[in-house]
Amino acid sequence: MFWNREMETMGGDDLEALQLSRLKWTVRQVQNVEFYRRTFQEAGVAPRDIRTLDDIEKLPFTTKKDLREGYPFGFFAVPKREVVRIHTTSGTTGKPTVVGYTRRDLDTWSELIARNLTMVGLTEDDVFQNILGYGLFTGGLGFHYGAERIGMTVIPSSTGNTKRQIEMIEDFGVTAINSTPGYGLHLAEVAEEMGASLDTLKIATFGAEPWSENMRKELETRLGIDAYDSYGMSEMYGPGVAFECPEKDGLHIWHDCYLAEIIDPETGERLPDGETGELVITPLVKEAMPLIRYRTGDITRFLTDDCPCGRGKKIARLSGRADDMLVIRGINVFPSQIEHTLLSLPEVGDQYMVYVDRINHIDEMTIEVEINRNYFSGELAELQRLQKKVAGAIRETLNLRTTVTFVEPGTLPRFEGKTKRVVDRRGAIW
């Protein structure tokens, strides 16, 4: 099923012509942003130098760090009165990355979500329970408006209260859910405990954190559904940038809206189709916050085979990160955020180790820190109070519940040069 067959299946010269004209528009649009006027000048390029799609290689990259330094509105290319919505992502130093949308941006975003959900077989006859956080996180509202665009009956259930979520699925005859894959498994477990069979469910879309083919099998069997992978990021509107079709073999990225490249993350050189590297995206129709060659940090490759569904070139399911960003229960975490928080607490040292596990299908993060000797009173109760304080401060920064444990001073590894403070033990799921 197609939502917009013409755009979804466009290829060859037609697509290239459309991409080129939109790229030229984007390159002009970013001239409203001081950062781009400066970096274009430094790179010795001007908008008129973009005559072919390959000319994009002349343009400088944009990184997440650049966006952070533009806080709050440094990357907006339109006057603020044209910005009708703001979302944010967590930042590494307490400051989030702010993303803005014009009315047309929201319209485009909803269109892309509508394409994705139609592609996996959902129609206006479906009842869609959206179990992603509503608010500044793009997951909740992004899917919400896309599902409404199709005309589905949308239940904005947001996250939490698993039993209530299950009751709603049963009482409202929900046919499709959208959540993180970890939460999907949690839902399956609780449903089994409750003896709820979730008979009406048939489709689920999962995103915001990596998940394996084994996990897909488990989700599909236990929930009695077809499970599809969803990919996106706030900088590109949010979810909906790329999505699986019923083939469940790679994700279709919407080439009319996103110009995708795969580069070697070390050298920045563009890699040929089929080779694995970092995904770099230039959005082609973003108005409020156009970006040039945004380095997503996500590792993937272009799949070279044509898809039987007739849509364009796919990317492989995401397999890792080019930087040290962690995705914990769908939330982006940079280890430097933890460091920054610890520095503000005199009672603990600034050395730390982070361990990530998947316990009962939910990501759990444990942070080991050293106590400052001067603050050790000998009382266990005081240590426990301190433990709560540190966990509370980290929760405030990361918006994430973590376990904090104390180790003896001087026992954490000291790193010179490249640090290895994060031990991700979730690898077994692959």
Add this chain to the structure above:
Amino acid sequence: MTEKYIIKQISIFSENKPGRLAAIAHALEEAGINILAFSIAEANGFGVVRALVNKPDAAYETLTKLGFMVSFTDVIAVAMRDEPGGLFDIASILGDAGINIEYSYAYSGKEGAVLILRVDRVEEGITKVLDAGGKLLGAEQFR
């Protein structure tokens, strides 16, 4: 007056993993320090080892040099009747006086059972126990 009954307990931070207590005990043995009583309080992943030793200052120095995190805590040691009601005697004296016992551990002293108590108001605790006819051990008895 109450001072001689204040006993210096050493409190040592320890991760909850195999070999930590052995490391502490070995260090004290090497320094010729005798452990008279001790207990372990455990939280999530770590704990505090509490010990009464015959040479608290030397123990502090030895352990700190080895990198352990150590501090002193004032406790009192009450001689306890080693028969039914022995614990009640002491607990009720303090309870009636509104003094809270934060933690305690017992050990069998040379001349009968001894209860080590960490209370919220140490000096008042000492006075109340003595006033009620209880017997406290002095710091010199742990040397």
